[in-house]
Amino acid sequence: MTEEIIIAGFGGQGVLSMGKILAYSGIMQDQEVSWFPSYGPEMRGGTANVTVILSDERISSPVLQKYDTAILLNQQSLDKFEQSVKPGGVLIYDTNGLTRFPERTDIQVYRVDAADAATKTESSKTFNMIVLGAFLKIKPIVRLENVRKGLEKSIPPRYSHLIEANEKAIGVGQEIVVRER
Amino acid sequence: MKELRLMKGNEAIAEGAIRAGCDAYFGYPITPQSEVMEYLMAEQPEKRTGMIVLQAESEVASINMVYGAAGTGKRVMTSSSSPGISLMQEGISYCAGAELPCLIVNVVRGGPGLGTIQPSQADYFQSTKGGGHGDYRLIVLAPASVQEMFDFVFTGFDLAFKYRNPALILSDGLIGQMMEKVHLAEQRPRLTEFDPSWTITGKTPDREHNIITSLDLDAARQEKHNQKLQAKYQKITENEVRYEELMTEDAEYLFVAYGSSARICQKAMQLAREQGIKVGLLRPITLWPFPVKPIAHLAPKMKGILSVEQSAGQMVEDVRLAVACATPVEHYGRMGGMVPSPEEVLNVLVNKFISK
Amino acid sequence: MDIKDIIKPENLVYKKTDLMTDKILSYCPGCGHGTAHRILMEVIDEMGIQSETIGIAPVGCSVLAYDFMNVDMSGAAHGRAPALATGIKRLWPDKFVFTYQGDGDLAAIGSAETIHACNRGENITIVFINNGIYGMTGGQMAPTTLEGMKTSTSPYGRDLQTMGNPLKMTELVAQLPGTWYVTRQSVHTPRNVRRAKKAIRIALEAQKEKKGLTFVEIVSNCNSGWKMTPVKANEWMEENMFPFYPLGDLKVEGKLVNNQ
Secondary structure (H helix, E strand, O other): OEEEEEEEEEOOHHHHHHHHHHHHHHOOOEEEEEEEEEEHHHHHEEEEEEEEEEOOOOOOOOOHHHHEEEEOOOOOOOOHHHHHEEEEEEEEOOOOOOOOOOOOOOOOOEEOHHHHHHHHHHHHHHHHHHHHHHHHHOOOOOOOHHHHHHHHHOOOHHHHOHHHHHHHHHHHHHHOOOOOO | OEEEEEHHHHHHHHHHHHOOOOEEEOOOOOOOHHHHHHHHHOOOOHHHHHOEEEOOOOOHHHHHHHHHHHHHOEEEEEEEHHHHHHHHHHHHHHHHHHHEEEEEEEEOOOOOOOOOOOOOOOOOOHHHOOOOOOOOOOEHHHHHHHHHHHHHHHHHHHHHHHHHEEEEEEEEEHHHOOOOEEEEEOOOOEEEEEOOOOOOOOOOOOOOOOEEEOOOOOHHHHHHHHHHHHHHHHHHHOOOOEEEEEOOOOOEEEOOOOOOHHHHHHHHHHHHHHOOEEEEEEEEEEEEOOOOHHHHHHHHOOOOEEEOOOOOOOHHHHHHHHOOOOEEEEEEOOOOOOOOHHHHHHHHHHHHHOOO | HHHHHHHOHOOOOOOOOOOOOOOOOOOOOOOOHHHHHHHHHHHHHHEEEEEEHEEEEEEHHHHHHHEEEEEEEEEEEOOOHHHHHHHHHEEEEEEEEEEEEEEEHHHHHHHHHHHHHHHHHHHHHHEEEOOOEEEEOOOOOOOOOOOOOOOEEEEOOHHHHOOOOOOOOHHHOOOOEEEEEEEEEEOOOHHHHHHHHHHHHHHHHHHHOOOEEEEEEEEEOOOOHHHHOOHHHHHHHHHHHHOOOOOOOEOOOOOOOOOO
């Protein structure tokens, strides 16, 4: 099994940490993982993206042109990466703030209104976990108990009380994700 | 059971330094390698092992702190990225001239000049052909994974001390910034014994005073010193070549690539084989000494060799020298911080050698 | 008393310290470097710290200082001696570490390393020989060259408008909180030699306490570069260098001396 994923959105949406939790979860079930972010000026407020690969074998290129799954969380990211999904692959997006929607018909398109759902929860910071939940519903490549272990590894101890909120948010995402195509 | 961690390449360098028993790190911030010193400062290695970490006033000062401290026989290192490494070249040349073991890490970014902060491999010439003034060589290790970033700190120090020569880890922004899982080796003790034949730890009555210098105003003696250095480099060339071969047994075409480019070529190789094109990969791990013999050995079996680097074509010169016209060699590279995709590399291979 | 009597051990009145090697000094006759070397080594000898001392030689006339000083030494790149000293002292905090630098090395190309080592309060001693000229390269203008002073790169005299002002590095580093003892001395008369030696002793002793950087400037001559006889050079130094670079302590035990 090899899963090649791009996650892209605004800096501050938790794109990089979502990738990190996914990578940690992969390690917890003994997989090879790689996590490569856009870095530099893009880190400071503009768009952010990260390529995450989970595999049972040694990972070759951490940089890719085509992805099994693209999780695209703002307009720039959708415009930039929609064409990079492999035919038959998965595109997950959030309608919040979009003026143009996914157009491809040769891929599976899923909508998750995570921004909307996050404002209804206790913490809007769980946005990225809602998105992660949506992804895991579609592709359960990591087991939830390993995600919890991943959360424990990547959330600093002083925020450990947030682990439960994050797990709840994953559940929310699993519920609200909708297949469009 | 080894400890397992998800780490950035730069963090792996820093943790590697602590665990390899490094005595001191001197550095200056520059993107994309600032995480090395950030990690060290946060980790407070003086409490873990007694290792010193100091933020210097410049790269020039950093390398000269390394030069001073290395003279006392301790394990010392610095890290930087391309423009900072250019500033260090005088000091590196002094270290080579005075035969000081030390470790330098270059997390390369695009150039020339201030260039960009994105990944590049355009410092190959600078790293493998000397870099500063005079006839000298660095032992150059090219990690292609975060695990190797960690491991090569150990290897780099070991080779540096084995030959009393500076070693360089030539990485790039991609390997520095990416995260992978790392098996952490056990903590190795810091050095406590120092070779009294050359280190400057205070003249004792039982020996003459030791002097660390690269200067000899007598040209005949300076030539002798150069000959001694060259003999050492010859020994390193004979003994320390490291490389990796992937799927070369049945290959008709060969990629030669190091570091992040080797990872991209590995994927391109998989894509090619899905299409029935038999491609192999030779990945130099030591860039100096360069794996001349392994490439020369493979060359006659190949219909074509594609050297892939994130530069205008630097390593390809060494590949061509190794191949010695036994088979066609082409170069493909991106520059200025652009990273080629595996599909792009495969297209070039097909266009240059197969569908001509 | 004939020569045979004079060389008898019981008639010995003065002996070169063993911490100076037997190599013939490469300095011009009349130059202050030889004396400065000697008193530095005498102090280390008298303190009994040869086996705990590491010195740094600069680039300049004293580039070969490690040939004359019988202690472990490293030869720095031009201007970088304080960086080398920092690297060594951080790893060997209980050793005595000194740099020996000229004005071009310390005040021009190495100004950043000097200021930052002083500012960090590295527990090292800097001995700074200031003769207002680049001696080794043949008498070019230095950052400390006086106004109107002729050198090979200021053949009509230093013009402040186009060549800048002579730099008072010692006054500058005295202002930094990292320095513990800052003084300016000379070695052109026996009396001044005694004072300079005392200053070096204070500077090295201070390293035991780890209170900060100690800085000893020695205003010196360069009869070759100044194109004067040794005697005339010393007179010129008293008349011209001392008014601009006045002798005495600038900072003692971390406190600025009056008028600084």
